[in-house]
Amino acid sequence: MMISKNEVKYIQSLCHKKQRQQDGLFIAEGPKIVEELLHSNYTIRKLFAVKEWLAANPLQSIDTTEIGTAELERISSLQTPNQVLALVQAKAATEPELKGRLGLVLDGIQDPGNLGTIIRIADWFGIREIICSADTAELYNPKVVQSTMGSFIRVNVWYGDVKVLLDANKNLPVYGTLLQGKSIYTIDKPKEGLLIIGNEGRGIREDIISYIQHPITIPRIGGAESLNAAVATGIVLSHFV
Amino acid sequence: MMISKNEVKYIQSLCHKKQRQQDGLFIAEGPKIVEELLHSNYTIRKLFAVKEWLAANPLQSIDTTEIGTAELERISSLQTPNQVLALVQAKAATEPELKGRLGLVLDGIQDPGNLGTIIRIADWFGIREIICSADTAELYNPKVVQSTMGSFIRVNVWYGDVKVLLDANKNLPVYGTLLQGKSIYTIDKPKEGLLIIGNEGRGIREDIISYIQHPITIPRIGGAESLNAAVATGIVLSHFV
Numbered sequence: 343m344m345i346s347k348n349e350v351k352y353i354q355s356l357c358h359k360k361q362r363q364q365d366g367l368f369i370a371e372g373p374k375i376v377e378e379l380l381h382s383n384y385t386i387r388k389l390f391a392v393k394e395w396l397a398a399n400p401l402q403s404i405d406t407t408e409i410g411t412a413e414l415e416r417i418s419s420l421q422t423p424n425q426v427l428a429l430v431q432a433k434a435a436t437e438p439e440l441k442g443r444l445g446l447v448l449d450g451i452q453d454p455g456n457l458g459t460i461i462r463i464a465d466w467f468g469i470r471e472i473i474c475s476a477d478t479a480e481l482y483n484p485k486v487v488q489s490t491m492g493s494f495i496r497v498n499v500w501y502g503d504v505k506v507l508l509d510a511n512k513n514l515p516v517y518g519t520l521l522q523g524k525s526i527y528t529i530d531k532p533k534e535g536l537l538i539i540g541n542e543g544r545g546i547r548e549d550i551i552s553y554i555q556h557p558i559t560i561p562r563i564g565g566a567e568s569l570n571a572a573v574a575t576g577i578v579l580s581h582f583v
Numbered sequence: 584m585m586i587s588k589n590e591v592k593y594i595q596s597l598c599h600k601k602q603r604q605q606d607g608l609f610i611a612e613g614p615k616i617v618e619e620l621l622h623s624n625y626t627i628r629k630l631f632a633v634k635e636w637l638a639a640n641p642l643q644s645i646d647t648t649e650i651g652t653a654e655l656e657r658i659s660s661l662q663t664p665n666q667v668l669a670l671v672q673a674k675a676a677t678e679p680e681l682k683g684r685l686g687l688v689l690d691g692i693q694d695p696g697n698l699g700t701i702i703r704i705a706d707w708f709g710i711r712e713i714i715c716s717a718d719t720a721e722l723y724n725p726k727v728v729q730s731t732m733g734s735f736i737r738v739n740v741w742y743g744d745v746k747v748l749l750d751a752n753k754n755l756p757v758y759g760t761l762l763q764g765k766s767i768y769t770i771d772k773p774k775e776g777l778l779i780i781g782n783e784g785r786g787i788r789e790d791i792i793s794y795i796q797h798p799i800t801i802p803r804i805g806g807a808e809s810l811n812a813a814v815a816t817g818i819v820l821s822h823f824v
Binding site for chain 1: 696700703704705706707708709710730732733734737767801803804805806807808809810811813814815817818821822824
């Protein structure tokens with residue numbers, strides 16, 4: 343079985359957000375992520391895989407096309423294409439459940455690699471809920487999916503009006519990393535609450551800052567002006583949990 | 584003054600390691616990094632800048648060409664070209680000075696973005712010495728330079744035989760992040776020593792692991808299999824300093 347020209351074109355079109363959202367589909371690549379998807383409650387619509395992967399992963403119920411490495415290179419978004427590419431049905435995020443839990447609020451994270459890395463960090467630290475402002479990078483961007491290393495399967499990533507959500511959760515403590523704040527080395531570990539992470543360049547927006555009851559900071563010793571947003575998230579969470 | 588076709592070609596050729604190493608030059612872009620370079624002991628050989636930047640930064644002693652935004656786009660490696668591009672003379676790293684200090688050892692970090700982010704983290708936490716195995720990404724790769732956000736100016740990044748260096752510093756405590764090890768939440772903060780960070784995929788090489796006297800680990804709560812190498816570095820350092 344060969345991949346058709348139209349299929350190649352269609353898969354390439356899914357690199358564009360408009361096409362993804364119109365069809366409710368996204369791309370996931372590589373044995374690790376695809377195998378995790380097969381054991382998840384995501385629906386895989388179609389698989390394109392090389393012979394070796396298919397031999398190791400016998401599948402009955404999924405529409406599968408065997409392709410060669412040259413064909414995989416044509417449809418892959420990866421620098422090093424990796425055996426298998428899946429077209430996966432997007433899922434609507436559920437309303438965040440925040441009671442008794444720690445959640446993250448992302449205020450305009452732009453870089454897909456940063457968003458994916460933050461989702462992976464959240465998963466590592468057992469955080470289930472991420473709330474994203476509407477202008478945050480899109481979950482199903484291929485670069486986001488790949489840089490989560492599969493963690494997007496286990497974390498609920500919800501997009502919407504952050505202020506409405508914060509207004510609806512006034513009983514929860516709200517933390518945010520700012521230049522001035524209590525040192526992460528001296529804060530009490532919260533059992534529940536929200537941690538706000540700002541955009542890579544401008545930080546947290548003024549009208550969101552006003553919700554922060556507990557400004558916190560990572561004390562600086564050297565000369566760098568700032569830390570990468572994902573790195574800062576990892577550092578703060580490692581002191582929270 | 585215009586930029587010549589040959590200059591455009593030459594600048595583009597500096598995206599290749601071979602050309603950079605042959606000529607001892609590298610590219611740095613954007614007002615923040617270029618302005619930090621102007622105040623550093625790096626030598627800027629040539630500047631290409633738009634009118635607005637030149638008006639705000641009058642320079643006497645540097646060979647400068649005013650260019651338009653269309654020309655900047657042709658020579659820039661950035662997704663969003665940013666006012667100014669500098670050709671900078673590479674510097675040889677000095678032999679690491681480790682006594683009484685904490686240093687990082689990078690065992691084969693491959694991704695330029697990860698290396699740049701690790702240099703920025705080191706700078707934030709006041710770490711001056713980074714020792715890289717010969718197969719670690721190159722410091723003057725444009726993606727490394729840009730993702731350091733200027734921190735490469737303040738950190739000594741030395742490349743060489745990691746084992747020879749570890750053999751020569753047997754008096755220093757050696758830490759390394761492994762799957763099994765003492766939790767970062769319970770370790771004593773070291774005043775001096777070396778922290779080894781492994782490659783993104785395979786971790787620390789077997790023959791380097793044998794130097795680790797203090798295996799440490801970031802306890803996992805959720806489902807992710809691993810953390811990004813730069814994020815893990817940031818988390819460990821935040822518990823070290």
